Amino acid sequence: xxxxxxxxxxxxxxxxxxxxDPTELLAxxxxxxxxxxxxxxxNFAMSLGKRLGRPPRDxxxxxxxxxxxxxxxxxxxxxxxxxINLRLKTGWLAGAVSTALASERVGVATADxxxxxVVDYSSPNVAKPMHVGHIRxxxxxxxxxxxxxxxxxxxxxxxxxxxxxxxxxxxIYGYKHFLDRPAYESRSVEELGRLYxxxxxxxxxxxxxxxxxxxxxxxxxxxxxxxxxxxVVPSGDKAADKNAAKALRRGESNLQELxxxxxxxAASIAEIDHDPHLSKLAxxxxxxxxxxxxxxxxxxxxxxxxxxLWSEFLPACLADIERIYQRLGVTFDVTLGESFYHDRLAxxxxxLLKRKIATISDGAVCVFNEGQAAPLIIRKxxxxxxxxxxxxxxxxxxxxxxxxxxxxxxxxxxxGLHFEQLFAAAKRWKPEYARLELQHISFGTVLGDDGRPxxxxxxDTVGLWGLLDEAVRRAHEVVSTGDDAKPGGPEIxxxxxxxxxxxxxxxxxKYADLANNRTSDYTFSYDRMLAMNGxxxxxxxxxxxxxxxxxxxxxxxxxxxxxxxxxxxxxHPAERGLALSLLQFSxxxxxxxxEYRPNFLTAYLFEVANRYSTFFEQxxxxxxPSEASRTSRLLLCDLTARTLKQGLALLRIDVVDKM
RNA sequence: GCGCCUGUAGCUCAGGGGAUAGAGCAACGGUUUCCUAAACCGUAGGUCGCAGGUUCGAAUCCUGCCAGGCGUACCA
Numbered sequence: 001x002x003x004x005x006x007x008x009x010x011x012x013x014x015x016x017x018x019x020x021d022p023t024e025l026l027a028x029x030x031x032x033x034x035x036x037x038x039x040x041x042x043n044f045a046m047s048l049g050k051r052l053g054r055p056p057r058d059x060x061x062x063x064x065x066x067x068x069x070x071x072x073x074x075x076x077x078x079x080x081x082x083x084i085n086l087r088l089k090t091g092w093l094a095g096a097v098s099t100a101l102a103s104e105r106v107g108v109a110t111a112d113x114x115x116x117x118v119v120d121y122s123s124p125n126v127a128k129p130m131h132v133g134h135i136r137x138x139x140x141x142x143x144x145x146x147x148x149x150x151x152x153x154x155x156x157x158x159x160x161x162x163x164x165x166x167x168x169x170x171x172i173y174g175y176k177h178f179l180d181r182p183a184y185e186s187r188s189v190e191e192l193g194r195l196y197x198x199x200x201x202x203x204x205x206x207x208x209x210x211x212x213x214x215x216x217x218x219x220x221x222x223x224x225x226x227x228x229x230x231x232v233v234p235s236g237d238k239a240a241d242k243n244a245a246k247a248l249r250r251g252e253s254n255l256q257e258l259x260x261x262x263x264x265x266a267a268s269i270a271e272i273d274h275d276p277h278l279s280k281l282a283x284x285x286x287x288x289x290x291x292x293x294x295x296x297x298x299x300x301x302x303x304x305x306x307x308x309l310w311s312e313f314l315p316a317c318l319a320d321i322e323r324i325y326q327r328l329g330v331t332f333d334v335t336l337g338e339s340f341y342h343d344r345l346a347x348x349x350x351x352l353l354k355r356k357i358a359t360i361s362d363g364a365v366c367v368f369n370e371g372q373a374a375p376l377i378i379r380k381x382x383x384x385x386x387x388x389x390x391x392x393x394x395x396x397x398x399x400x401x402x403x404x405x406x407x408x409x410x411x412x413x414x415x416g417l418h419f420e421q422l423f424a425a426a427k428r429w430k431p432e433y434a435r436l437e438l439q440h441i442s443f444g445t446v447l448g449d450d451g452r453p454x455x456x457x458x459x460d461t462v463g464l465w466g467l468l469d470e471a472v473r474r475a476h477e478v479v480s481t482g483d484d485a486k487p488g489g490p491e492i493x494x495x496x497x498x499x500x501x502x503x504x505x506x507x508x509x510k511y512a513d514l515a516n517n518r519t520s521d522y523t524f525s526y527d528r529m530l531a532m533n534g535x536x537x538x539x540x541x542x543x544x545x546x547x548x549x550x551x552x553x554x555x556x557x558x559x560x561x562x563x564x565x566x567x568x569x570x571x572h573p574a575e576r577g578l579a580l581s582l583l584q585f586s587x588x589x590x591x592x593x594x595e596y597r598p599n600f601l602t603a604y605l606f607e608v609a610n611r612y613s614t615f616f617e618q619x620x621x622x623x624x625p626s627e628a629s630r631t632s633r634l635l636l637c638d639l640t641a642r643t644l645k646q647g648l649a650l651l652r653i654d655v656v657d658k659m
Numbered sequence: 660g661c662g663c664c665u666g667u668a669g670c671u672c673a674g675g676g677g678a679u680a681g682a683g684c685a686a687c688g689g690u691u692u693c694c695u696a697a698a699c700c701g702u703a704g705g706u707c708g709c710a711g712g713u714u715c716g717a718a719u720c721c722u723g724c725c726a727g728g729c730g731u732a733c734c735a
Contacts, residue, residue: 413664521665521728523671617690
């Protein structure tokens, strides 16, 4: 049941004859912000009155009179300049609660028509351990997948892993030169990770050394420019002087940035120079940058040795990321990485050239799209393919294989331009791609307390496994402290505490990410995410556990009670408020998927949990004033628990029966 | 330079044409003979970056400016 959609239908009928297309007006029917204006309100009479040249209140009164709605609502009220306020009949709400209780899907309608979605998310480079930067894509993508599926759509989740890039060239180079054989045989993943880090640092060392003089030159130039700008004598022309001052400020801040990157480069060079072991390795491998690229190229050209090494490394790398996914409860329908598309790349480039969509510019094959400053490059001067090539081949494969209506790419906002170019190129490529909904589901960066991208104190990226451990460790502390403080003494075994901590810790981490508007950056904080009240997973899980506690305490067989289909009573405002919220689940999910924004769902669940807490305080359940009231309240508890559990399940967060 | 994003309470963030701008944290004050006080109820706290404009109505849309982040032809 979607109440809002039903009300909009009624208004659509009522508006017939008054306007040709009421769609725009119906978007102005919405839940009321303040209960004193009813449960829902229609705000279109003001603009409609204007359009018809009639007083808005007259229009509102006329529409309200035409509205056939007395099965659902009390008589509509026209208020203020022409708001139409609607209050649902409490008896109708009670009936709707009964219907939702009897439904497996807690009253959520399925989408009509269902569509087919490919959701592309997580997509780490498998040659290195997953880090904090992968969390948002993985968590958000997984929610979109499960929510779309719950709404009745067909969804294919695809982990488009990086399994074919320079990182593997690095590991291959490391394997050939720096391998610790015993370590590789006992703990291959760790050893491959070490090889990657060593080679990466050495490559970075030489790259830094090479770019340092250029950077110094740039700094000198910038310094001179700033000095010149500072010499400019005020002309007396206000606008010109303001611009000059602005240019000076900008120049100075550019200079500062350049200085900072120079310092960072110098520091990373010094680090290796001062490390006897690494500096020796660096001296022994002066051409490591070029050689790594050569190993990568050999792999791509089908070199037998490198291909063999690659296929030996890959399972270990996959097992490593799989460990994380298992802990997070994330699964993919397919995992088709870059290597999977390797054979198609040349064909893609040829086809685009043949169709004259791609052209050769400076020796590179490019797709120039109208209105875009830079082209999508699909083959480099040296003949190598790029990720744009792979992305086009991937679209081709997905259309051939699943004929989706939409493909969602859950990727951070810095790749916005790439997707703009990619989508434009794809839509020009073949007519059937023009009809495809291609969406970049963009999200912001995870920041630390300092407002900079989240790093460890020493400046390294934060590994995802350690991040999960820390969240769980802190959750364990909270769970233990809480249980120890229970009036009757601790109730939960050590083993069970650990299980609860895992659920609470991981849930907190996921929820904190999802509750933020995905388009903005978000500031990471263990303390905030694990807070027991406020908009956190823990608060939701707690509300759920309290429901189950009532059932346990009262020896209630809730399944049997549900079968009886007893009447629902909503006499108390807290009962009515809770019931209304519970019935808005469908609306919340629809709103969430309309913009692919999980924070609408978290906001909804927070409201349900809040209203449940109020209900819990004000309406005794086991000691309700009458048997009928007790039954009705138990059923409200039941629907609350099931709605919270279902909503959290869509967010990929578990619940526990005791905490 | 150009493009995209952001600027809302002390802090972290919702809301993105509709009535008096919300929540949590932090602060202050209340509530436990009662189903989990990991809770609830209340008080205080705001030129919605600034200036114009559009509109019956602007935090929300448009223009300009200020501040920050990110991106910007052969990495992904």
